[in-house]
Each structure stands twice: as structure tokens, then as C-alpha cells.
Amino acid sequence: MSVRVYDLAHARAGDKGNTSNISVVAYSDEAWQVLRRELTPERVLAHFCHLTTGPVRRYELPQLRALNFVIENALGGGVTRSLAIDPHGKSLSTLMLTITLPGHNEGALAATKAVH
Amino acid sequence: MGTAMARDKIRIGCGAGFADDRIPPGVEIVEHGALDYLAMECLAERTIARETLDRAKDPAKGYTPVLLERMEAIMPPALRRGIRIVTNMGAANPMGAARIVRKHASDWDCPDYTCAVVQGDEVTDVMRAHPELPLMEDGAPLESLLPRMASANAYLGADVVAQGFGTGADLVITGRVADPALFLGPMLHAFDWSYDDYPKIANGTLAGHLLECSGQLTGGCFADPGKKEVDDLAGLGYPLADVWSDGRVEVSKTPGSGGRLDIATCTEQLLYEMHDPCAYITPDCVLDVSSVSFRQIEKDRIGLSGARAQPRTATYKVVVGYFDGYMGSGEMGFAGVNAVGRATLGIEVVQERLRRRGLTYEEMRIDLIGMNSLHGNDDSMCPEPYEVRLRIAARTPDRKAAEAVGAEIRSLHMQGPAGGGVNFGARQILAVKSVLIPREWVKPEVIMERAV
Numbered sequence: 288m289s290v291r292v293y294d295l296a297h298a299r300a301g302d303k304g305n306t307s308n309i310s311v312v313a314y315s316d317e318a319w320q321v322l323r324r325e326l327t328p329e330r331v332l333a334h335f336c337h338l339t340t341g342p343v344r345r346y347e348l349p350q351l352r353a354l355n356f357v358i359e360n361a362l363g364g365g366v367t368r369s370l371a372i373d374p375h376g377k378s379l380s381t382l383m384l385t386i387t388l389p390g391h392n393e394g395a396l397a398a399t400k401a402v403h
Numbered sequence: 404m405g406t407a408m409a410r411d412k413i414r415i416g417c418g419a420g421f422a423d424d425r426i427p428p429g430v431e432i433v434e435h436g437a438l439d440y441l442a443m444e445c446l447a448e449r450t451i452a453r454e455t456l457d458r459a460k461d462p463a464k465g466y467t468p469v470l471l472e473r474m475e476a477i478m479p480p481a482l483r484r485g486i487r488i489v490t491n492m493g494a495a496n497p498m499g500a501a502r503i504v505r506k507h508a509s510d511w512d513c514p515d516y517t518c519a520v521v522q523g524d525e526v527t528d529v530m531r532a533h534p535e536l537p538l539m540e541d542g543a544p545l546e547s548l549l550p551r552m553a554s555a556n557a558y559l560g561a562d563v564v565a566q567g568f569g570t571g572a573d574l575v576i577t578g579r580v581a582d583p584a585l586f587l588g589p590m591l592h593a594f595d596w597s598y599d600d601y602p603k604i605a606n607g608t609l610a611g612h613l614l615e616c617s618g619q620l621t622g623g624c625f626a627d628p629g630k631k632e633v634d635d636l637a638g639l640g641y642p643l644a645d646v647w648s649d650g651r652v653e654v655s656k657t658p659g660s661g662g663r664l665d666i667a668t669c670t671e672q673l674l675y676e677m678h679d680p681c682a683y684i685t686p687d688c689v690l691d692v693s694s695v696s697f698r699q700i701e702k703d704r705i706g707l708s709g710a711r712a713q714p715r716t717a718t719y720k721v722v723v724g725y726f727d728g729y730m731g732s733g734e735m736g737f738a739g740v741n742a743v744g745r746a747t748l749g750i751e752v753v754q755e756r757l758r759r760r761g762l763t764y765e766e767m768r769i770d771l772i773g774m775n776s777l778h779g780n781d782d783s784m785c786p787e788p789y790e791v792r793l794r795i796a797a798r799t800p801d802r803k804a805a806e807a808v809g810a811e812i813r814s815l816h817m818q819g820p821a822g823g824g825v826n827f828g829a830r831q832i833l834a835v836k837s838v839l840i841p842r843e844w845v846k847p848e849v850i851m852e853r854a855v
Contacts, residue, residue, distance in 0.1 A: 301676035310674035367834040370768035370796035378777040
């Protein structure tokens with residue numbers, strides 16, 4: 288069974304220049320283990336490949352069960368000159384949450400449902 | 404007044420997180436937050452470039468346009484309660500801001516007050532003298548931007564804010580100051596912290612980082628119905644920080660206000676625009692939040708721990724605003740059977756008409772709003788909707804070519820496929836790039852408004 292990042296975590300996007308910064312925060316320890324294992328920079332870049340060629344860097348904050356992704360060249364030249372309707376890319380957090388992760392993640396999903 | 408009194412604890416509130424942030428929550432935190440200090444952050448990366456242009460047209464202008472409206476609402480209740488204010492609404496003309504506020508203050512029934520002005524962030528002359536400086540974005544020399552430069556301002560640190568309060572001022576008005584420094588400044592002043600007291604500088608900078616986007620700490624940019632609920636989002640309250648002289652920090656929000664402040668909202672805001680969590684560079688320190696953790700003390704109150712800091716760098720970051728041509732854009736809506744087909748035809752027609760007029764563009768972007776305008780063009784994500792809006796945006800050095808984009812979209816009303824609901828426009832683009840300069844090239848100064 289596969290699982291959406293949406294079901295495991297919440298996220299927020301911000302900008303700096305032409306770089307998008309998207310945090311992903313797990314709802315539970317089980318969800319954190321799945322995200323840490325499966326939500327790799329490569330998988331994120333593949334999901335954002337129509338927006339950027341990267342690179343994508345990932346930082347881990349285990350005590351907060353959070354990943355911080357820094358996605359370069361993702362904002363159409365940067366907030367001040369981008370032609371995009373969302374030049375800050377604040378909606379990109381919800382693109383991150385649409386990523387589907389493979390594997391047997393029922394445990395993580397069940398734990399998350401129990402939290403909410 | 405006049406000297407910092409030794410205190411064990413201060414409370415700093417956030418009264419605004421961007422230039423046009425909502426004013427009523429700012430008034431609420433003043434009236435109900437039991438604050439000692441209020442910080443209002445109102446300068447985005449490029450807004451100061453626009454304000455610099457305003458000042459070129461009228462030397463009395465150049466401050467944040469919403470200054471008077473915001474101060475009329477905030478200043479009288481703040482001063483009556485002894486709350487001291489710092490704001491970067493001075494933008495490109497902090498002294499001009501101080502003077503226009505003074506001119507109106509008597510009409511606002513303000514108690515008498517003193518105002519300190521922070522100047523010296525503007526470094527356009529330094530930029531002209533150093534065309535060799537490499538741009539942080541691409542390493543190219545600054546030189547190519549100089550003929551198109553609109554503004555250049557260094558991000559000053561908390562030391563000048565503290566110096567402003569050190570004059571005894573009730574109100575400190577600045578131009579470009581790093582956002583967290585607006586909050587760290589009152590702490591440096593009240594507790595006389597030293598820059599080599601890294602744990603305290605770290606906690607204070609972290610508190611400033613969390614608070615500077617106002618409602619984004621208290622449930623803004625967060626709600627997802629059925630999944631992430633936020634109580635009374637309409638009545639979202641602004642955040643505040645209790646800071647102790649030993650560096651301990653707890654964050655909370657206006658009592659009785661809407662929103663939520665918990666580990667989830669704090670974690671999202673902690674990482675907001677953070678990039679490398681081990682090295683968040685501010686003028687006051689290099690902040691490391693990689694070991695930060697949050698503790699829920701009670702409802703809507705969080706304790707911070709684990710922040711670390713390295714010494715501040717030897718440089719200031721300068722944001723250079725420059726003209727980068729014009730952007731023209733327009734939209735039109737289509738609905739019903741074959742809506743996407745007609746929108747696509749509309750796009751083709753506009754592009755062909757622009758081409759036959761001999762107009763060319765540096766870059767043109769096509770969106771189908773409702774399908775791909777926010778997340779891009781992956782077809783698998785785009786089931787055909789009942790209605791869709793075409794949008795075309797293009798960048799060009801030529802204002803008339805920019806205006807032509809919207810004009811051709813407007814003409815689709817009568818000379819395109821059937822649809823409706825047009826809007827369009829063109830504007831000059833003020834873009835920004837950054838350079839680093841040695842600290843000694845910048846001469847920040849604090850001036851009393853009435854001494855001038």
C-alpha cells in the first residue's frame with residue numbers, strides 16, 4: 288500500500304530569491320520513520336521536475352520530526368521578476384504533500400489517524 | 404527614561420509582519436498583550452526600492468505608504484500604556500517618517516513622546532564605488548546593475564535598534580534592519596546582553612525569527628479544514644515573546660484572540676525560509692536551530708530551547724534593487740463544454756496577434772488557472788475542469804510591448820472564442836540581487852528626531 292505525504296505530515300513553503308524552502312513535519316514517530324526513509328531529495332526532485340532541474344538539498348531535524356527541503360531554481364527567476372501567479376511559491380507546500388510514497392506504510396498511516 | 408533599567412523579564416509583541424499586514428490584530432496586542440515593546444516589520448526585499456523612487460519624486464516621502472494609517476491606530480494606545488515601539492516603516496526615509504508622524508501625532512491624541520531614527524543602511528554610493536563586487540546569486544560583477552540601480556540597503560543588526568532605545572526614545576524608526584533584529588534590539592537594550600553571549604543572542608534571534616511574520620506563528624498559513632483546524636482564524640491574534648534576562652524565551656499570543664500557537668505552528672515557522680538549519684545568517688549571529696525543540700507549557704504558550712549561535716560575520720548583506728523591464732499580463736475565463744479547448748485557442752490567438760505586430764518578449768508564461776497555474780504543467784494532475792482561466796504574462800524592456808499583452812487579451816472579448824471576465828495590466832519590474840560588503844563600509848547612526 289502506498290501513502291501520500293499529506294497523510295503523514297504537514298508542510299510550509301517560503302522563498303528566498305529563486306529558491307523554495309519547504310518544510311515537512313511528521314504527525315507521528317511512525318510517520319517520521321517513513322518520511323525519513325522514503326522522502327528522499329531524489330524523489331522530491333522527480334515530483335518537482337517540471338518546475339526545476341534542482342538541485343534539492345534535505346536537512347533532518349529528528350527532534351522535531353521535520354525535514355527541510357531547499358529546492359533551487361524553482362521560482363521562475365525569483366519573487367521580484369517571476370511571471371508566475373504565485374511568485375513566492377507559497378502554494379508549493381501543497382505540491383510536496385501530493386507526493387506518494389511506496390512501501391508498506393499502514394502502521395504510519397494508522398498512527399497518524401490516531402493523532403487526529 | 405534615558406537609561407536601561409535592570410529588569411528580569413520583558414514582553415515583546417509583533418504588531419505587523421509585512422507592509423500591508425492587518426492592523427486590527429496590532430491594536431489588539433497593544434490593548435490586551437501587556438507588552439513592554441512592540442515591533443512592526445514592514446519591509447519586503449524590494450519594497451524599499453519602490454520607496455526610494457518615491458523619495459526621488461518627493462524628498463519628504465520614501466517611508467512605507469501605510470505608515471500613517473498604521474501609526475494612527477497603534478501609537479496612541481501603545482504610548483498611553485508605556486509600550487515602546489520599533490518599526491522599519493522608515494524604509495528609504497526614516498527621518499521623513501519620524502517627521503510626518505510627529506506632524507500628525509497631536510491630531511491622534513498621542514501623549515508627548517521622543518523618537519530616535521536609525522540611518523545609514525543606504526549604501527548606493529558604496530555600490531557605485533565598488534562595481535567589482537560579486538553578486539551572491541551568480542557571481543557576476545555588480546557593475547552591470549549599476550546603470551539600472553534603484554536602491555541599495557544593508558541589513559543592519561540589533562545593535563542600532565538597542566542604541567535607539569538607549570536614547571530613551573519611545574519610538575525607534577529605522578530603514579533596512581534584519582527582521583529578527585527588530586526583536587533582538589529591545590532585548591539587547593533591556594538586558595545589556597553582549598554579542599559574545601551566544602546562548603542569549605541565539606535565543607533572542609530565534610524569538611525574532613519566529614515572531615517577525617506575525618500571524619504565521621499563530622495559525623496563519625496553516626489551516627486545512629478537517630485536517631489542521633484553527634479556531635477563529637478570522638480573529639487570528641499576533642504573537643508575543645516573554646524574554647528573561649538569562650535568555651529564556653516563551654512565545655504566546657494576544658490573550659483571547661483567535662488562532663493557535665503550538666508545536667506544529669512553531670515548527671513550520673521555525674523552518675520558514677530557513678534553508679540550512681545549522682547556519683541561518685543574520686547581522687547579529689549565525690544561528691543554528693538544528694537542535695531546537697519546543698515545549699507546550701499551556702494552551703497557546705510554547706517554551707523554546709536548544710538554539711545555538713556562532714559569531715556574527717564580518718560582512719553586511721546588501722540588497723540592490725534595480726529596474727528589470729516591464730511585465731504585462733492578462734486573464735480571461737472560459738466555462739462549460741470544451742472550456743479548455745477555447746482557452747487554448749485564445750492563447751494561440753493572442754500569441755499570433757502579438758507576433759504579427761512584431762512584438763517579442765524575453766520570457767512569456769502561459770497558465771490555465773484551475774489546471775496548472777500554481778503547481779506547473781504535469782498533465783497527470785490536471786483533470787479537465789468545468790471552468791478555466793487563461794493567463795498570459797510576459798517580460799520585456801519595452802513598456803508598450805508589455806501593455807500589448809493585456810490589450811490583446813481584452814480584445815478576445817469580441818475577437819476570440821467565447822468567454823468572459825477579463826482583467827489585465829502592466830507594471831515596471833523592480834528586481835533585487837545581493838552582495839556582501841565589509842562591516843566597516845557601513846556607518847549606521849542614531850539621530851534624535853527633534854535634535855535635527
